[in-house]
Amino acid sequence: MRNIKIFFMSVLFLLSTIVYALDEVNMNQNNFQNFLDDFISKVELKEEQLNRAVWILETTGSKDAASLVGSLSSELKILFSDKDIYEKIVSFNKEEEIDPLLKRQIHILINAFKGNMLPKEILHEISTKEAALNQIYANFRAKIDGKVYSENSLRDILRKEKSVDLRKKAWDASKIVGIELAPKIVELAHLRNKAANNLGYQNYFEMMLDLSDINKIKLLKTFDDLKNKTDESFNKILLHVNETLSNEFKVSLDEIGPWAYKDPFCQMDPIETSKLNELFQDKDLLKISKSFYEQMGFKVDDLIDGSDLYERDGKNQHAFCISVNRKKDVRTLNNIKPNVQWMETLLHEFGHGIYDLEIDENLPWLLREHPHILTTEAIALLMGRQVYTKEFLRDFLDVKDEKIFNEVENGLKRRQLFFSRSAFMITEFEAKMYEDPNQDLNTLWWDLYEKYYNSPRPKDREDKADWAAKYHVGLAPVYYYSYLLGEVFASTLQKQLLDVAKDDNIWKKDAAIFLKDKMFSHGSKYRWDQLIENVLDSPFSIDDWVEECSR
């Protein structure tokens, strides 16, 4: 009897699992779509609330807004850490013949969920540690001879100061924050690796690339190619730059070090002409940007109205663009000053803005976004860099001086080459740091500097932690590579758009129509590399960037 009872019980159990399994299999596309709509409506609402709070925080610095941002972002995270929902999505994904648009949404969802499928303690520990790091960065003020300097004033010294002594002090002061941050970033790297291991990845670097649809081997190979194909050009320019700076600062050539360049991380054009800045001194940058985009046929009035454009106390001092609701509410934050950097930045942020505004509103919510940060960066970088073309200076500032034309174009090339070295360096640094966070990271940092900048490391840095002073290493990890891929894609686009516009500049309606139809409107319908292939009618290529840099 006993056995029979057990037998019946197991039959019942077996039946119920079969029924359950059948139910899963039969959950057809419509059912899944209904379930998805329900889930996405919650995400949509939460994301919009979060974006509105972020906007208030960044434009006012309000403490209430900061705590609201904190709670809304964890509520959003909680939505993406529901294991039952994740499993439902993964299991539906095994079905054959899923509609491609739905398949793409599922892929995006799985990537979004995967990074959150971790024990709650790990997630909590990571976000607590990141918040603490953020706090240190935000409150850090560099000191020179006991006097406090803001980040902007340090950068000003590196941009303009002639005194070698003060430049060296400013460069050194910009790195001090690293010493305090380094042990905390190492702890965080271990935690991030633990999270990645938990999900079956070798380390955090590999996980982050995989969840952004980037093939690590291909990426590193692309970066090697970019370096090898432009090294000759870089070395030639480096020599010219160092000779120019050694004359300017009256020091011998071998004394030139990172302190002599225009920014703490050797990314800008190190010998940018001050004449360029003077051109913008008395100009209305907003009017120029509006006219630039309107010539292309983009409507930017609402974007401008919704934006917060000028400096104010309590406001974020940098710049960004935010799509509040993945519809028409797109805003930018800027702190416009009449100089070339802000001209570039304004065109850059509005570039993100027009991309967001032109995404097809009829696409499902999940697809109303760029497929990868690199595609939107490519557009923003492409628009921003127009400032450094003679055609822009001619059309928008009425400049006729041939000497300035040559200077800006050489400057753009120098900037591409110096910036790329920094992107190579940071990317390889991150790859190696996550392989072994316990190694001597400061030695690694300067080894890579020597490799990529083909310059000797500066003296007396042995007991420092210069790598940790770079914001992205701690707080925007595995991100830097996107900027360089964006630059590379921007160069290909520039060439393509000139062909489309049949002119010597890209601020033409035909160029804009091309971008809207071939790229912006599709949102995330395709993976980033497929989108690029559709836009160019050929795969992602480095040739145009390499050509521009070696011209």
Ligand SMILES: [Zn+2]
């Ligand atoms: Zn950007």
